[in-house]
Amino acid sequence: MSAPEPRDAGGVSSSVAFALKNQRPKLSFTGCSRITDYEILGKLGEGTFGEVHRAKSKKTGAVVALKKIIMHNEKDGFPITALREIKLLKLLSHKNVLQLEDMAVEHPVRATDKRKRPIMYMVTPYMDHDLSGLLDNPNVHFTEPQIKCYMLQLLEGLRYLHTNHILHRDMKAANLLINNKGILQIADFGLARHYEGDVPRPGRGGGEARRDYTSLVVTRWYRPPELLLNLRRYTTSIDLWGVGCVFGEMLVGKPVLAGESDVNQLEIIFDLCGTPTEDTMPGWRGLPGAEGLQPRPRPGNLAQRFREYGSGAISLLKELLKLDWRTRINAIDALQHPYFRNAPFPAHPGDIPTFEDSHELDRRKFQDRRAALPPAPKGGEVGRGALEGGTGHNAGFHNADGYGSRNGLNGSRYPRSRPSGPPDERVPAWHRERGLPPRPPPPVDHSNGWDAASDHTDSYRDRDRAPRPRPVGGSRPDVDTYIPAYNAHDRDASHPRRDERRRRDDWDDTRRHDWDRRRVDYEDRSRASRTRSRSRSPIRDRDRDRDRERDVYRR
Numbered sequence: 001m002s003a004p005e006p007r008d009a010g011g012v013s014s015s016v017a018f019a020l021k022n023q024r025p026k027l028s029f030t031g032c033s034r035i036t037d038y039e040i041l042g043k044l045g046e047g048t049f050g051e052v053h054r055a056k057s058k059k060t061g062a063v064v065a066l067k068k069i070i071m072h073n074e075k076d077g078f079p080i081t082a083l084r085e086i087k088l089l090k091l092l093s094h095k096n097v098l099q100l101e102d103m104a105v106e107h108p109v110r111a112t113d114k115r116k117r118p119i120m121y122m123v124t125p126y127m128d129h130d131l132s133g134l135l136d137n138p139n140v141h142f143t144e145p146q147i148k149c150y151m152l153q154l155l156e157g158l159r160y161l162h163t164n165h166i167l168h169r170d171m172k173a174a175n176l177l178i179n180n181k182g183i184l185q186i187a188d189f190g191l192a193r194h195y196e197g198d199v200p201r202p203g204r205g206g207g208e209a210r211r212d213y214t215s216l217v218v219t220r221w222y223r224p225p226e227l228l229l230n231l232r233r234y235t236t237s238i239d240l241w242g243v244g245c246v247f248g249e250m251l252v253g254k255p256v257l258a259g260e261s262d263v264n265q266l267e268i269i270f271d272l273c274g275t276p277t278e279d280t281m282p283g284w285r286g287l288p289g290a291e292g293l294q295p296r297p298r299p300g301n302l303a304q305r306f307r308e309y310g311s312g313a314i315s316l317l318k319e320l321l322k323l324d325w326r327t328r329i330n331a332i333d334a335l336q337h338p339y340f341r342n343a344p345f346p347a348h349p350g351d352i353p354t355f356e357d358s359h360e361l362d363r364r365k366f367q368d369r370r371a372a373l374p375p376a377p378k379g380g381e382v383g384r385g386a387l388e389g390g391t392g393h394n395a396g397f398h399n400a401d402g403y404g405s406r407n408g409l410n411g412s413r414y415p416r417s418r419p420s421g422p423p424d425e426r427v428p429a430w431h432r433e434r435g436l437p438p439r440p441p442p443p444v445d446h447s448n449g450w451d452a453a454s455d456h457t458d459s460y461r462d463r464d465r466a467p468r469p470r471p472v473g474g475s476r477p478d479v480d481t482y483i484p485a486y487n488a489h490d491r492d493a494s495h496p497r498r499d500e501r502r503r504r505d506d507w508d509d510t511r512r513h514d515w516d517r518r519r520v521d522y523e524d525r526s527r528a529s530r531t532r533s534r535s536r537s538p539i540r541d542r543d544r545d546r547d548r549e550r551d552v553y554r555r
């Protein structure tokens with residue numbers, strides 16, 4: 001099916017108009033199959049509201065991914081987020097957007113099943129990798145033409161979404177799927193929604209929004225400064241910030257803005273992009289989250305940190321990671337950026353080599369592989385040479401951040417500095433991933449249906465109801481969308497990595513676990529509120545207001 005026609009830039013289209021205009025041909029969507037039509041081959045991922053399995057269609061032989069939609073509470077019925085995702089995916093048709101092909105139903109077995117309702121699965125084509133898993137795979141080394149090829153596809157997919165009034169709102173490496181034909185597709189539309197503002201136009205950045213949306217979207221490491229400062233009238237440019245983060249991540253091999261809390265996230269953004277001023281981020285002082293903020297002035301070190309990737313990459317990165325959301329580059333203009341027209345030229349998808357399957361869930365496998373590496377002697381890392389650490393390729397980029405590189409040549413996964421041999425196998429195990437804070441959970445979304453006047457006021461997203469640690473937003477400025485460590489020693493226990501999370505079906509244990517956490521959380525909050533009443537500060541006040549607001553949403 002051809003892509004939907006771009007909309008009149010000035011027109012506001014309703015979701016109904018959008019749906020009518022973009023109906024996919026009926027034949028492109030099979031309908032509803034039975035789970036027994038598929039042979040389950042293994043688990044691929046574990047998202048917030050469901051597990052993802054690899055499976056084979058018994059009818060067609062096609063390998064697919066089945067995303068199980070978990071109903072955390074049968075009484076609540078089918079999760080609104082899943083409905084929204086299904087509704088959107090059924091409409092969308094673009095080579096760089098994951099296509100929903102079928103829904104499969106698994107009816108409870110009367111004799112053995114306690115549950116009364118069927119389980120639904122979304123069926124999409126199987127993609128060999130997600131970008132996060134691929135970057136974690138120590139055997140994978142991206143070249144610059146490959147990065148350019150993925151970036152172009154990502155921007156094409158995003159241009160399609162934005163031109164059709166859709167905000168993705170959860171742009172991140174784990175939501176970008178890649179297959180062994182070199183095709184990249186944007187996935188996970190659980191937070192996506194219809195956008196009522198003007199569609200982006202060449203040279204006009206993200207334009208202006210027409211109404212408020214919830215600012216509690218986008219996983220923290222990929223969340224733009226305006227959302228961290230609680231702008232609600234945001235635009236398509238929030239997704240472009242995420243593209244900037246993903247671009248940086250592909251260049252250096254690890255997340256570039258891995259904040260440990262929302263406040264810390266802002267701090268590291270300011271380190272990279274400079275402290276906002278009325279020139280670089282007009283109106284930032286008036287944003288609700290800026291009240292009481294006194295960030296230390298600094299110019300930003302983006303050019304320094306990315307200097308080894310060349311002026312083209314730096315220039316595009318600066319455009320994508322612009323503090324001013326109004327002038328941040330849009331997907332149409334980014335596709336025209338000189339970075340893509342200068343050598344080395346973007347690879348063709350078909351020319352990209354194939355890799356072993358790499359998904360987020362494979363991280364543990366890759367870590368085990370890394371752990372088997374010999375440790376490097378102090379002061380000179382195995383096989384990297386004395387220069388690599390401080391004055392070589394990665395000079396100035398997180399050398400001292402303790403995180404190390406996630407993948408290989410550190411700043412540079414390009415083969416240019418290591419013409420031969422398997423470079424990454426020689427990077428010491430502790431130089432990878434170490435120190436990266438646990439991956440942040442996806443954002444809390446309290447939004448309602450996509451047509452409502454405001455998405456602040458109604459149902460919280462079903463993700464929140466999952467029996468898993470929830471954002472606490474309690475007493476400290478640093479905990480709003482992060483699962484806090486109540487004690488330093490149990491941080492890991494309180495926030496298991498995605499790949500260590502227990503199965504969602506372990507209801508009883510998980511609920512008990514969750515209850516215990518809430519109890520600790522309650523004690524933690526009460527303690528902090530006592531402290532707060534003794535010493536008040538504007539930042540604390542701001543956070544208290546934020547928390548109060550969230551509690552309202554939770555109701």
Ligand SMILES: Nc1ncnc2c1ncn2[C@@H]1O[C@H](COP(=O)(O)OP(=O)(O)OP(=O)(O)O)[C@@H](O)[C@H]1O
Binds near residue numbers: 064128
């Ligand atoms: N079609 C697919 N092919 C291969 N792997 C997939 C596919 N769809 C999803 N996955 C894997 O499952 C993971 C989770 O999928 P997805 O992001 O859609 O679920 P989610 O519940 O919305 O997750 P999250 O909590 O991260 O938002 C992906 O990161 C990816 O590794």
